[in-house]
Amino acid sequence: MTSTQRWPEQGWVLLQLLLVASFSQAEEPVCRWRGDPENPQLSKDGDIILGGLFSFHSTWINRQDNYMHKPPPLECTSLHFREFQFAQAMLFAIEEINNNTDLLPGISLGYKIYDVCGSIARGVRVTLALASGNEVVFAPSEAPCNGPAHVQAIMGETSSSPSMAISTVIGPFHIPMISHFATCACLSDKTKYPSFLRTIPSDLYQSRALAQLVQHFGWTWVGAIRTNDDYGNNGMAIFIETAQQLGICLEYSVSVFRTDPPDKIQKVIDIIKASTSKVIVAFLSHLDMDMVIHELSQHNMTGYQWVGSESWIFDSQTAAMDRHHIMDGAIGLSIPKAHVSGMREFMLDVKPLNSSSNELFTEFWETLFNCKFKQSKSSTGNQRECTGDEDLTGVQNSFTDMSLMPIFNNVYKGVYAVAHALHNILNCNETCNNTVQLDPFTILQHIKKVQFKTKDGDEVYFNEFGDPSAKYEIINWQPTENGIVDFVTVGFHDASLPADKQLNLENKSLVWAQNSQKVPVSVCSEKCPPGTRKVLQKGKPICCYDCLRCAEGEISNITDSITCVRCDPEFWSNERRDACVKKVAEFLSYEEIMGALLTAASLFGTCMTVVVAFIFFRYRQTPIVRANNSELSFLLLFSLTLCFLCSLTFIGRPSEWSCMLRHTAFGITFVLCISCVLGKTIVVLMAFRATLPDNNMMKWFGPAQQKLSVLGFTLIQVIICILWLTISPPFPFKNFKESKDKIILECALGSAVGFWAVLGYIGLLAMLCFILAFLARKLPDNFNEAKFITFSMLIFCAVWITFIPAYVSSPGKFSVAVEIFAILASSFGLLVCIFIPKCYIILLKPEKNTKKNMMAKGTPKSF
Structure with a gap:
């Protein structure tokens, strides 16, 4: 604790602090104190003297000095019982040590205690008096006016500011100063205050x-x-x-x-x-x-x-x-509670103080017992007369209050630290070596090293900064x-x-x-709950902020979070933004309506193809079946069945095998299908050309050649697919960009060139088939096969031309649905346009299913 004090004794005070050597006109040199001597308020002789600095008064009377006359001594006011208690604690420790045969045997400790009145200037002044003494010293001619320190250690001061000033003055002389209550951390600086120690933490x-x-x-x-x-x-x-x-x-x-x-x-x-x-x-x-x-x-x-x-x-x-x-x-x-045996009784025994004739203790006695002595300067008729035999029993004031026992214990421990250091220096066992020359520096070094326990079990030691634990x-x-x-x-x-x-x-x-029983709340801004982050308010301290909700995909799961953490790609923030939840994996599944409808359409197309195949097989000997190249017809129906079924590979969770299968199966089956249609178109066209005189073209495109052409066209697509799968095959891919709160499971193409090569080859065959069928559309047969092929190819090409932009622009599972739709639509187009008219005649118009009707010439119609 400190109390910054003003320096009331200006100029003159500093001059009076100096101890100078002056030579009188007498024959011998005399060392005199320049200025008024400073006498201790409490003193006792002993072999070794300890100094004490306590503020028995807490303030003083301010005055204006004109520097025309020597300033009078400082007039202290406001008696302070607490400091008397500190002084009593010091006296108790000294008396106890003097009566202890184990510590400093044969050595008596004395003391000189000064009242510094809380004044920094007075504290420095009396400290110099403690260090040098007030006596007149006659020095021999060959020796200057210097000598050993008058006291070996100083106890005090209570406050930090006076302790800093005092320690600065006596530091160069290495006189130990042990404070019981000066806590300023600055006093731990041993370069500025080398001789300062304390028994209270910094x-x-x-x-x-x-x-x-x-x-x-x-x-x-x-x-x-x-x-x-x-x-x-x-x-x-x-x-x-x-x-x-x-x-x-x-x-x-x-x-x-x-x-x-x-x-x-x-x-x-x-x-x-x-x-x-x-x-x-x-x-x-x-x-x-x-x-x-x-x-x-x-x-x-x-x-x-x-x-x-x-x-x-x-x-x-x-x-x-x-x-x-x-x-x-x-x-x-x-400070932790402490108990020192016998100290309370000693401190409340004020009889020794009454034996003093000092004016200070007259004031103390009068204030303590609320009475006045007859000869007192401040005596009034309103107070009872002091007898000097008053008893403290029943008196309740700050002097009888022992709540500061931990601080009294600090004074006690400081005195004992000096005693233990002296005990070690004097090599005390049963007796002490009185011939050892004491000097403050040696005492200071030993005090820094002491480590002991008091009679009540308190451990005392100093760290490298002169502080206790x-x-x-x-x-x-x-x-x-x-x-x-x-x-x-x-x-x-x-x-x-x-x-x-x-x-x-x-x-x-x-x-x-x-x-109140509830912990008070003192915040500039309420805590930001999970799901929000702190945003500082402009121009205000960091404790003043607003709570901003985390953005989508970000969370904060702690209170007062300064940032929001982005969720991992497979996770997304919940509605409260305080947890990452796993994203829903989206793919075209059988359970959802769209997947179920497409599955039903695929199975329906498959069943429809099987029914047509059964009808054709049942009526395979009829002219309409035989006239349309029944082998290619059955192969085409088989390929259409595969086309319908391959659409099922696009439904369900993508896997490594399903991704490779769906594109290659689609490419190969459709090429097989278009190859069959192309073969039928060529057969129709060649059959018409073969009826012309001297035309032998039909022999070059017989059943064997038709099968080889279908095989050749299909083999090319197989090679393309093999290259695609070898170089960069399709693979399952988690698309995080398409949707912020979903994972789109899709099949990445791997090689885009491979995909478009497969699609382009199908388109090339379809266009070729469409052109040939278009050329043969007006052949004069009652049942014009080329006309129906042209219609089917027209539908096929229209579907796949519209598929490309729809596929590219459709997100996620909808792109898969578009591709399935294109497969089903083109498959249904081929099935309906090529085979349904024939089934109609076979089942509903059997009279037209004759060789004569098939060979009859009809009037070609445009479409």
């Missing part, structure tokens, strides 16, 4: 622990108020740095000091009133916290959750100031029925553990602001 750990505590309860939007001194400014700076790393934002950070003018205090109050954060982190000294509580009470500012540093969070005097319950539910860090209790202010605050320990913090295990909250019920 604020480096406390500030980090406070940030972890704030994070634990989910408070990301907090305010901060600090003491405007080294303690508050350095501690808050570390807190802010750690808080930012943990994702905590500060809405405001203000500083106060108990001597600030009212208008500055009012500005701080206005900032807190205008804020939206409900949690306030207070890095304040206990004196400044008392002032803040008073101001908040004046404005009736309740409902804030306070998070406090160890300087005030377990101070019963500060709690007593909160008469309006402003701080109810406060939570913060404190950092352990804290987490304290919660819980008001009781009689209005007194109960400091309940609800957890611990141990900085020596791994980061994730340092904070340990016990399973105890906590009380929050306004005696």
Whole structure:
């Protein structure tokens, strides 16, 4: 804890601090203290002297110096019982050591304790008095005015800012200074403060622990108020740095000091009133916290959750100031509870203080017992007279309050650390070696190495920065029925553990602001739920943001996600955008309506072809069957059956074999079909030409040649398919681009050249067949076969010409449906146009199914 103080004793003070050697007109040189001597407020002789610096008064009277006259001594005011308790703790440790035959046997410790009044200037001044003494020293002519340090170690100061100034002054002389309550992290810098040590942890750990505590309860939007001194400014700076790393934002950070003018205090109050954060982190000294509580009470500012540093969070005097319950539910860090046997009884025994004639203790006695001595300067007729034999029994004030026992224990441990170092230096066993020359540097080095346990089991040691281990209790202010605050320990913090295990909250019920049982909420923006991501608000801290819903195909499955994660290609985001679900695999299946209809059409066409084949077989001896090349007719019916059936390979989940089979089967069966139709067309055309005189063409296109032509045309397609399958065959492919929320299972062509070669070859044969049939369409037969072939080829070509753009533009399974439709339509076209007219005559017009009728000439008709 610190208290930044102004330097009231300007110019003159610095000059008075200097100890100079002056030579009197006498024969021997004399070393004199320049300025008024500084006498200790409490002292005792001993073989080894320890110094003590405590602020028995908390402030002083400000005055305006005109530099025309020597400034008078600093006039201290506001007696502070707490510092008397610290001094008593030091005296208790010294008395205990002097009565201990095992530690420093035969060596007595003495002390000189000064009141520094909370003034940095006075602290430096009395420190130099401790280091050099106030006595007049006569030095021999051959020796200068220097000598050993007057004290071997200094206990104090309580606050950080005075400790920094004092340690800077005595650091070059290596005089150890052990503070019990100066926590500023800056004092761990051994290059600036080489002789400073302390028995209280550095604020480096406390500030980090406070940030972890704030994070634990989910408070990301907090305010901060600090003491405007080294303690508050350095501690808050570390807190802010750690808080930012943990994702905590500060809405405001203000500083106060108990001597600030009212208008500055009012500005701080206005900032807190205008804020939206409900949690306030207070890095304040206990004196400044008392002032803040008073101001908040004046404005009736309740409902804030306070998070406090160890300087005030377990101070019963500060709690007593909160008469309006402003701080109810406060939570913060404190030094772990301690017990020192016999210390309480010693501290409450004020008789030794009464034996002093010092004016300070007259003031102390009068304030302690609320009485006045007869000879007192401030004696009034309104108070009872002090007898000097007053008893503390029944007295209730801050001096009798032992709640600061952990800090008293720090003073106690500091004195013992010096004693153990001296014990080691003097090689003490049954007795100590009094011939050893003591010097502060040696003592400092031994203090840094000490490691011991007190009689109550506390382990004492210093790390390389002169700091002890950092352990804290987490304290919660819980008001009781009689209005007194109960400091309940609800957890611990141990900085020596791994980061994730340092904070340990016990399973105890906590009380929050306004005696609530529910953890308060203090955020700039509500948490973004899964399915959304955070988008920072322009010009505001990172804790202020909007929640933006994840785009399609992206998810966030954690709260307060800063990004949305895109799902894997086979997955898609659900409606809430908080999980990836597997995409539906889409393909033309038998279960859906379209697949079922196409399957039914395929099977119907197959059955229809089988029926036609059965009719032709049944009536194979009739003229109409025999006249139309029955072998090619049956081969054509077989190929049509395969065409109808091959459409079934396009339905169902694509696999490696189905993809290769569907395209090759389609290509080969259709070429077989068109080859048969082409053979029938040539037969018709050649048969007509053969009736002309001297024409022997029919002998070159007999049954054997017809079969070979069908085989040759089909073999070419087989070769094309083999090359296609060998070089780059079709394969199953998952199409993620066609649909955002589905996987289109389709067969990739592999080689597009192979596919279009197969299709192009079919088209080439179909066009050739169409041209030949068209040329023979007006042959003068009653039953013109070429006319029906022309119709069938016209339908075939029309279907496949329209197929190409429809296939290219159709998405997913619809492209497969288009291809099946084209296969079925062209197959039905061939079946209906070529065979149904014949079946009609066979079944319904048998009178026309005669050789005479087939050979009769008819009038050709155009179409």
